[in-house]
Amino acid sequence: MSGIEILGTGSFVPDFIADNNKFSEFLDTSDEWITPRTGIKERRIMTDKPNYYMGVQAAKKAVEDANIDPKDIDLILLSTCSPDFFYPSMACLVQKAVGAENAAAIDVNSACTGFITAMDIAQKYLATGHYKTILIVATEKLSNHLDYTDRSMCILFGDAAGAAVVRKSDKPFYSMLGASGDEFEALYCKVNYDANCPFHGDDMPFYNNIFDTEAKQKYLQSDGHAVYKFAVNAMTKAVKNVAAQGGYDIGDIDLVVPHQANLRIIKKSTEMLGIDPEKVYTNIQRLGNVSSACIPVALDELNKQGRLHSGMKICFVGFGAGLTYGAIIMEI
Ligand code: UT7
Numbered sequence: 592m593s594g595i596e597i598l599g600t601g602s603f604v605p606d607f608i609a610d611n612n613k614f615s616e617f618l619d620t621s622d623e624w625i626t627p628r629t630g631i632k633e634r635r636i637m638t639d640k641p642n643y644y645m646g647v648q649a650a651k652k653a654v655e656d657a658n659i660d661p662k663d664i665d666l667i668l669l670s671t672c673s674p675d676f677f678y679p680s681m682a683c684l685v686q687k688a689v690g691a692e693n694a695a696a697i698d699v700n701s702a703c704t705g706f707i708t709a710m711d712i713a714q715k716y717l718a719t720g721h722y723k724t725i726l727i728v729a730t731e732k733l734s735n736h737l738d739y740t741d742r743s744m745c746i747l748f749g750d751a752a753g754a755a756v757v758r759k760s761d762k763p764f765y766s767m768l769g770a771s772g773d774e775f776e777a778l779y780c781k782v783n784y785d786a787n788c789p790f791h792g793d794d795m796p797f798y799n800n801i802f803d804t805e806a807k808q809k810y811l812q813s814d815g816h817a818v819y820k821f822a823v824n825a826m827t828k829a830v831k832n833v834a835a836q837g838g839y840d841i842g843d844i845d846l847v848v849p850h851q852a853n854l855r856i857i858k859k860s861t862e863m864l865g866i867d868p869e870k871v872y873t874n875i876q877r878l879g880n881v882s883s884a885c886i887p888v889a890l891d892e893l894n895k896q897g898r899l900h901s902g903m904k905i906c907f908v909g910f911g912a913g914l915t916y917g918a919i920i921m922e923i
Pocket of ligand 1: 628742814853
């Protein structure tokens with residue numbers, strides 16, 4: 592099976608830093624509560640620009656790093672669960688900004704699993720030869736979704752974007768994607784339509800029964816315990832699956848780049864898998880959970896630190912609203 596060559600990476604994080612103490616100024620919370628339970632010390636918030644701005648910055652850096660002509664990009668796959676528009680796709684906005692005039696442009700939404708999903712789609716397109724150069728972008732502004740009176744959720748998330756330019760390689764690539772739609776209530780953010788169609792009646796009973804408060808209508812809602820349990824199980828299952836596909840022992844993996852939702856989730860799942868903690872990359876301490884941007888931002892940081900070497904086996908693993916999950920083991 593053919594794989595993916597990463598030609599270039601890029602990322603963008605906003606300047607504004609909200610450390611844990613800033614949350615204590617308006618919420619009954621503290622660094623003493625947040626750090627041991629989540630690993631998060633600070634996160635970045637985009638205070639004055641829309642989400643697509645971050646995606647564009649990350650995409651431009653990835654294209655520059657790849658040293659390609661934007662006109663050579665055949666496809667832009669953009670992962671976001673916090674788009675600025677219902678339409679057009681955010682991928683179209685990135686296409687215009689980077690000058691990728693020959694590219695098709697598609698948005699992908701599998702929440703925090705989005706970058707893994709986009710990589711999986713990219714690998715399939717590249718394998719067929721239909722597209723030769725793909726720009727993958729993940730950009731998220733979860734600060735638009737959060738209820739900043741809900742101390743259990745608003746402290747977890749931040750804003751950021753990451754991107755990678757990829758082409759086909761002959762190196763190994765193994766992936767799996769999964770979903771558990773019956774657990775969607777564990778993590779969701781409902782679209783808050785304000786339509787004025789004179790023909791509308793009451794909304795479907797399904798919605799009326801579930802979304803019975805203003806917070807449930809407007810903001811990210813999550814059952815933290817249910818997500819935690821799902822995450823640990825799904826991440827271990829996904830890594831075992833892709834390792835088995837490739838005939839790898841867990842010890843063969845050189846570097847694990849997990850979704851950064853909670854340091855305890857990362858530690859627990861990698862411990863259950865028997866992965867050496869030295870091989871696990873984390874940046875949640877500085878950025879919090881930036882949803883599908885977690886993994887490509889981490890990838891760009893690793894690239895800039897000179898820690899990506901030809902022949903390495905990297906594992907990406909994550910989970911998110913849906914609930915969805917997935918993993919990739921690829922040789923770079
Ligand atoms: O991409 C996926 C997104 N979702 C997630 O990643 C969520 C995964 N889950 C988690 O990370 C954890 O479940 C949380 C960090 C959300 C919660 O940690 P926990 O150790 O499971 O705490 P808890 O929910 O059991 O709450 C313990 C106590 C509660 O008070 P009482 O009822 O014991 O008096 C909470 O009200 O901590 C309280 N609490 C807080 N206290 C101070 C909850 N949030 C806070 C807070 N500051 N920020």
